[in-house]
Amino acid sequence: MDRRRFLQGVTATLSMAALARMRAFATAPADTRKAATGRAGLTPAQWQVIAAVQAHLLPSEPEAPGAKDANALEYLMFMLGETHTDPMERALIRDGVERLERIVRKQGVDTFTRLDAAGRETALRTLEKQPEGRTWIIMLLDYLFEALLADPVYGSNPGGIGWKWLEFHPGYRQPPPDKRFFLL
Amino acid sequence: MNTDYDICVIGSGAGGGPIAWRLAEAGYSVLVLEKGPWFREADLCKDELACCRRPTYIPDQREEPRVVETEDDDGNWRARSTRRSGWNFWNGTCVGGATNFMSGYFHRLKPVDFHLRSTFGPIEGANVVDWPISYDELEPYYTLVEREVGISGRIQPHPHLEPRSTPNLPYPPLREHRLAAHVDRACHALGLQPFPTPRAILPHPAMGRSGCAYNGGLCGSSGCSTGAKGSSRAALLDRAVTTRRCEIRPHSMVKRLLSGPDGKVSAVEYFDAKGRLQRVDAQIYVVACQAIESARLLLRSPGPRHPHGLANGSGQVGRNLLFAGGGAGSGRLLYRRFSGKEADALREFGTFINRSLQEWYIIDDSQFGPKSKGGTIDFVHRHPAPIARAHHQIEGEHGLLWGKPLKRRLEQHFREGPYIKIEAFCDWLPVADCFVGLDPTVKDKWGLPVARIRTGQHVQNLRVGWYLAEKGAEVLRKMGAENVVAFAASTPPTNLVAGTCRFGNDPATSVLDHECRAHEAENLFVSDGSFMPTGGSVPYTWTIYANAFRIADAIDRQLHQMT
Numbered sequence: 001m002d003r004r005r006f007l008q009g010v011t012a013t014l015s016m017a018a019l020a021r022m023r024a025f026a027t028a029p030a031d032t033r034k035a036a037t038g039r040a041g042l043t044p045a046q047w048q049v050i051a052a053v054q055a056h057l058l059p060s061e062p063e064a065p066g067a068k069d070a071n072a073l074e075y076l077m078f079m080l081g082e083t084h085t086d087p088m089e090r091a092l093i094r095d096g097v098e099r100l101e102r103i104v105r106k107q108g109v110d111t112f113t114r115l116d117a118a119g120r121e122t123a124l125r126t127l128e129k130q131p132e133g134r135t136w137i138i139m140l141l142d143y144l145f146e147a148l149l150a151d152p153v154y155g156s157n158p159g160g161i162g163w164k165w166l167e168f169h170p171g172y173r174q175p176p177p178d179k180r181f182f183l184l
Numbered sequence: 185m186n187t188d189y190d191i192c193v194i195g196s197g198a199g200g201g202p203i204a205w206r207l208a209e210a211g212y213s214v215l216v217l218e219k220g221p222w223f224r225e226a227d228l229c230k231d232e233l234a235c236c237r238r239p240t241y242i243p244d245q246r247e248e249p250r251v252v253e254t255e256d257d258d259g260n261w262r263a264r265s266t267r268r269s270g271w272n273f274w275n276g277t278c279v280g281g282a283t284n285f286m287s288g289y290f291h292r293l294k295p296v297d298f299h300l301r302s303t304f305g306p307i308e309g310a311n312v313v314d315w316p317i318s319y320d321e322l323e324p325y326y327t328l329v330e331r332e333v334g335i336s337g338r339i340q341p342h343p344h345l346e347p348r349s350t351p352n353l354p355y356p357p358l359r360e361h362r363l364a365a366h367v368d369r370a371c372h373a374l375g376l377q378p379f380p381t382p383r384a385i386l387p388h389p390a391m392g393r394s395g396c397a398y399n400g401g402l403c404g405s406s407g408c409s410t411g412a413k414g415s416s417r418a419a420l421l422d423r424a425v426t427t428r429r430c431e432i433r434p435h436s437m438v439k440r441l442l443s444g445p446d447g448k449v450s451a452v453e454y455f456d457a458k459g460r461l462q463r464v465d466a467q468i469y470v471v472a473c474q475a476i477e478s479a480r481l482l483l484r485s486p487g488p489r490h491p492h493g494l495a496n497g498s499g500q501v502g503r504n505l506l507f508a509g510g511g512a513g514s515g516r517l518l519y520r521r522f523s524g525k526e527a528d529a530l531r532e533f534g535t536f537i538n539r540s541l542q543e544w545y546i547i548d549d550s551q552f553g554p555k556s557k558g559g560t561i562d563f564v565h566r567h568p569a570p571i572a573r574a575h576h577q578i579e580g581e582h583g584l585l586w587g588k589p590l591k592r593r594l595e596q597h598f599r600e601g602p603y604i605k606i607e608a609f610c611d612w613l614p615v616a617d618c619f620v621g622l623d624p625t626v627k628d629k630w631g632l633p634v635a636r637i638r639t640g641q642h643v644q645n646l647r648v649g650w651y652l653a654e655k656g657a658e659v660l661r662k663m664g665a666e667n668v669v670a671f672a673a674s675t676p677p678t679n680l681v682a683g684t685c686r687f688g689n690d691p692a693t694s695v696l697d698h699e700c701r702a703h704e705a706e707n708l709f710v711s712d713g714s715f716m717p718t719g720g721s722v723p724y725t726w727t728i729y730a731n732a733f734r735i736a737d738a739i740d741r742q743l744h745q746m747t
Binding site (some may be wrong): 066121124141142151154165168173174 | 221223226227229230232397398402533583587588590591594598
C-alpha cells in the first residue's frame with residue numbers, strides 16, 4: 001500500500017488530542033521543530049520500547065534474520081529524522097508508544113521492556129484492538145520491512161541479509177550513496 | 185515572424201519526445217519546458233524506496249495535490265484531495281515523463297479500434313465515436329517507432345494480428361523466462377495462439393544506448409540504468425539535444441498559454457526553477473503534459489477568443505477522460521511440483537515472460553452477449569518489489585501476523601515458487617462522468633488551481649475485464665498454477681491516462697482536428713494521449729509515440745507553408 005494513502009487512513013483514526021498535537025507540531029517554526037524532533041522527539045526510554053517492539057514483531061532466529069540483524073532501530077531513527085519525512089509520521093510513532101505504555105501500566109508494569117514475551121504479546125494484542133494502535137503496529141511493520149528489504153545503502157539490511165533470506169535479487173543498478181532518494 | 189523558438193513543447197513524455205527530436209532533426213529550433221527535474225541514467229537505480237515508497241519521481245502531494253471524485257454506494261460524488269492519499273494519478277514528472285517508468289509492453293491498436301462506433305454500434309451511456317483517421321494512416325508511424333524508439337520481439341501470426349508494412353520487429357526478442365514455455369504449452373493445449381509481447385526494450389546495444397541488464401520484473405516503476413528502455417528521454421530527447429537545436433528546460437512549470445484576438449497562441453508564461461515568472465514565444469505550441477495536466481493547462485489559459493479555456497469553445501476540454509480498463513489475476517507454480525532441473529530453471533530471475541493473447545480482441549461468444557470489443561491479455565512477472573509484497577502478508581485470520589508466524593508466511597510467499605500475473609486490457613469507455621476540471625478552491629504551490637478528476641466508469645469495462653481475466657486464469661490453471669485468482673476492479677488503474685482533448689472532424693464535438701491541431705487555434709497542437717476518443721484494448725504508449733511522430737510531420741508541413 002502506498003504510504004500516503006495509508007497515512008490518510010491513519011488520520012481518520014487519531015484521537016483529537018493527537019491531531020491537535022500534530023497540528024501544533026506541523027505549524028511550529030522550523031528551528032523549534034528541529035529542536036523538538038531531535039531523534040523524532042522520542043526519549044531514550046521510548047526508543048528502548050520501540051526496539052523491544054521491533055524484536056517482538058520480527059524476532060531474530062539462527063536461520064532467519066530479525067529486526068536487530070537488519071539494523072531496524074537505527075533505520076527508523078534515521079528515516080524519522082530525515083527532512084523529507086512527513087512530520088505526521090513522527091507524531092504518529094510517538095503517539096503509539098504512549099498508547100502502548102498506558103496499556104502496559106494497566107497490566108501493572110511500568111514499561112513495556114520489563115514485560116516477558118507473553119506479557120509483550122498481550123500488550124500488543126490489546127493495542128491492536130484500538131484502531132490507532134493497529135495502525136501504529138502496521139507502521140512499525142512497514143518500517144521493519146523497509147529495514148529488512150531496502151537497499152543496504154540506507155544503512156539497514158547489512159550485506160543484503162534480508163534479501164538473501166527471502167531470495168530476492170536486487171537488479172542493476174543498485175543506488176550508490178549519492179543517489180539515495182532524498183538526494184535526487 | 186520573429187519568435188524565440190520555432191516550436192515550444194510543454195511536457196517531455198511520449199507526446200513531447202517525438203516532436204522535439206523530429207523537428208530539431210528537421211532544422212527547427214525547439215524548446216521543451218518540463219516541470220520536473222532531469223534525471224540522467226546515473227540517477228536511475230533499482231531502489232524500491234525511491235521508485236515506490238517515497239515521492240521521488242512524482243510531485244510531493246503536499247505541494248501539488250489533485251482532487252479525485254469517486255462515486256459512493258448512493259451514487260453521490262465524493263471529492264478527496266490527494267494531499268494525504270497515495271491515489272494521485274501522477275506517473276512520472278521529469279524529463280521523459282512516465283515513459284521512464286513504464287514496463288514497455290507495447291502493442292499497436294488494431295484497425296477496428298479506429299471505428300468502434302460503426303463496427304459495434306452505439307453503447308448506451310458511452311460516448312463512443314469513430315476516429316477521424318484510419319489505421320493505415322498511423323501504420324507508417326508505428327513502424328517508425330519500432331525503429332527509432334527500439335521495439336524488440338518476434339511477430340507471430342495470430343487471428344487478430346494487425347496489418348504490418350514490415351514482416352518483423354527490428355530488434356530480436358529479449359531473453360525469455362522458463363515460464364514463457366509453460367504459458368505456451370498451456371495455451372496450445374487450450375487451442376489458443378500466444379505470441380511474444382513486443383517490448384520497448386533493446387536486447388543489445390544500439391543507437392548509442394546499452395542493451396537490457398535483465399532485471400526481470402523490476403523495470404516497471406523504476407528508471408532504466410542502461411538506456412535499454414525506450415523512454416522518451418533515452419530514445420529521443422537525448423538525441424534531440426545533440427542536434428543543438430533542441431533546448432530542454434527542466435523545473436519549468438507553465439502557468440498559462442497566452443492568446444491574442446485572432447485566437448492564436450502568442451506566448452507561454454512559466455515559473456522557472458527559482459519560481460520567477462518567465463515568458464517565451466514560438467510559432468507553434470505543442471501541449472504534451474499527459475491527459476490530465478494538458479486539459480488542466482488549457483482550462484487555465486482563457487483568452488479573448490477563448491473565454492472558457494483555450495480551444496474549449498466546444499466545452500469538450502477535459503471531457504471523456506480515459507484510463508486503461510481491464511482485469512488482473514495471478515497464480516503460482518510451486519518448485520516442489522517440478523524436477524530439480526526444471527525447478528532450477530524456474531528460479532531464474534532476470535528474464536521476461538513476454539507472452540500475450542489477443543484471441544478475444546473481439547468477443548464473439550453468445551454467452552457474453554452480442555459481438556463486442558474485447559481486449560488483450562499479457563502474462564507478466566509479479567513485480568518483485570519485496571517491501572510492498574511483505575506488506576501484503578501481514579493479515580492473519582485473527583488479526584495482524586507478527587513474530588515467527590509472520591516470518592514463516594514471508595518464507596512461504598517469497599521462496600516456494602514464482603508467481604505469474606495476468607494483466608488484461610480492455611477499452612475504458614468514454615462516459616459523461618469521467619472528466620477533468622479545475623478545482624474551485626484547491627491550489628498548488630504556484631497558486632494555480634489543481635485538477636479535479638471525476639472517475640466514473642461504464643459497467644461494460646467491468647464485464648469485459650472479468651471476461652478476459654477469467655480467460656487468463658484458465659491458462660494459469662492449465663499450467664498447473666495454484667492459488668489462481670482473477671478479477672476486474674471498479675477503480676481506474678491510474679498508470680495509463682488518455683482522452684480529455686479528443687480529435688475529430690466536427691469542432692462542435694471535438695477539441696482537435698484530425699492532425700491534433702486545435703480547431704480554434706491553428707498554431708496549437710496537443711500530442712500526448714489526450715487526442716484519443718477511445719483508447720483501444722492495449723497500453724497506449726506506442727500509439728502516443730506514433731501519433732506524436734505523425735503530428736511532427738503535420739507541424740513540419742505547416743511551418744513550411746508559413747515560410
